Amino acid sequence: MTAADRWAAELAAWAIPDELLAAVDESPYGWPVELWRRRSEAAEAAPEPETTRIVRELAGPDGSILDIGAGTGRASLPLAAEGRPLVAVEKDPGMAAALRDEAAARGIPVEVVEGAWPDVADRAGPADVVMSANVVYDVAGIVPFLRAMHDHARRAVVVELTERHPWANLAPWYRALHGLDRPDGPTWEDLVAVIREAVGVDPAAERWSRPGGLWYESWDELVAVLGRRLVLPRQRRGQLRRLLEGEVEVDRGRLYLGDRERRMVTVWWRTAPE
Ligand SMILES: C[S@@+](CC[C@H](N)C(=O)[O-])C[C@H]1O[C@@H](n2cnc3c(N)ncnc32)[C@H](O)[C@@H]1O
Numbered sequence: 001m002t003a004a005d006r007w008a009a010e011l012a013a014w015a016i017p018d019e020l021l022a023a024v025d026e027s028p029y030g031w032p033v034e035l036w037r038r039r040s041e042a043a044e045a046a047p048e049p050e051t052t053r054i055v056r057e058l059a060g061p062d063g064s065i066l067d068i069g070a071g072t073g074r075a076s077l078p079l080a081a082e083g084r085p086l087v088a089v090e091k092d093p094g095m096a097a098a099l100r101d102e103a104a105a106r107g108i109p110v111e112v113v114e115g116a117w118p119d120v121a122d123r124a125g126p127a128d129v130v131m132s133a134n135v136v137y138d139v140a141g142i143v144p145f146l147r148a149m150h151d152h153a154r155r156a157v158v159v160e161l162t163e164r165h166p167w168a169n170l171a172p173w174y175r176a177l178h179g180l181d182r183p184d185g186p187t188w189e190d191l192v193a194v195i196r197e198a199v200g201v202d203p204a205a206e207r208w209s210r211p212g213g214l215w216y217e218s219w220d221e222l223v224a225v226l227g228r229r230l231v232l233p234r235q236r237r238g239q240l241r242r243l244l245e246g247e248v249e250v251d252r253g254r255l256y257l258g259d260r261e262r263r264m265v266t267v268w269w270r271t272a273p274e
Helices: 005-013 033-045 050-059 092-108 142-152 168-178 188-198 220-229 234-247
Strands: 065-068 087-088 112-113 125-132 155-160 204-211 248-251 255-257 261-269
Touching: 005 142, 005 188, 033 092, 050 125, 050 155, 050 204, 050 261, 065 142, 087 092, 092 112, 092 234, 142 155, 142 188, 155 188, 168 234, 188 261, 220 234, 220 255, 234 248
Parallel strands: 065 087, 065 125, 087 112, 125 155
Antiparallel strands: 155 261, 204 261, 248 255
16 A cells, blocks of 8 residues: 555545434534634744744745645744745635735735645646645645645745644544544654655654644533534533543633643655755
8 A cells, every 4th residue: 555545544534424424513624713713823922833934944035935725824924924925725715714814904915826725726826835734634635735735836845734633632532422433543654654655755854842722712612612523413512511521621711621732743845956
């Protein structure tokens, strides 16, 4: 099995059984825009992420940036705020609208290309650095995704991801609530194997951690967000609350669940000699 096949197979193993999906009225996969906005605010207060430092160094003072799966712009707006031209690709119309609002509110110019990468790759020109943060675990077709990034990058490609699949921490609750086992992978090391195989380069990898940044303003919000991820019908949310009771930390009125540091990796490679 190739590394790319293994990546796709591990992601496919995360698929949620149809009978669970049939019992709920909202998709478990969506990200409430409000939570991303909150996370972006927390990120601004936190020490600068390694990814920002690496992209800044690779792009230089005025190199252009293409951000794939930009969300509300958390990873790339700070770099654009320093004067670098930014094109952001985002497939979710709600996220794209929130990104436009955020950039406008901060007076940062950004061109937003709405659509899924690499389908819309021909609507985005080449850039000095092509980056993507917290997206690859969403991408089963990882080879065309990475190759199109590589082909659009004049100087370098930078990929930020968590060490493990972002749903890995949900596994115990899936087991407790549905009796369902969840896979272990893929991990950042699997991504490196795919890059070696599909792009033919040996990327550098920088490991670091960031404050989780995700907090909830009430038990109702926490149970709604997590219940959605766990494909839990509304009438079972009381059960989830009981399950979480010992695991939630309350700090200055905010509810935190699980590890407050997130283990991150920034994987990058040059596409041209220095
Ligand atoms: C977890 S968020 C990360 C947002 C941002 N990069 C950050 O680090 O804060 C992932 C985003 O990638 C977008 N996305 C996922 N796959 C994509 C694709 N193939 N093309 C464009 N956007 C994609 C999703 O809509 C979502 O907004």
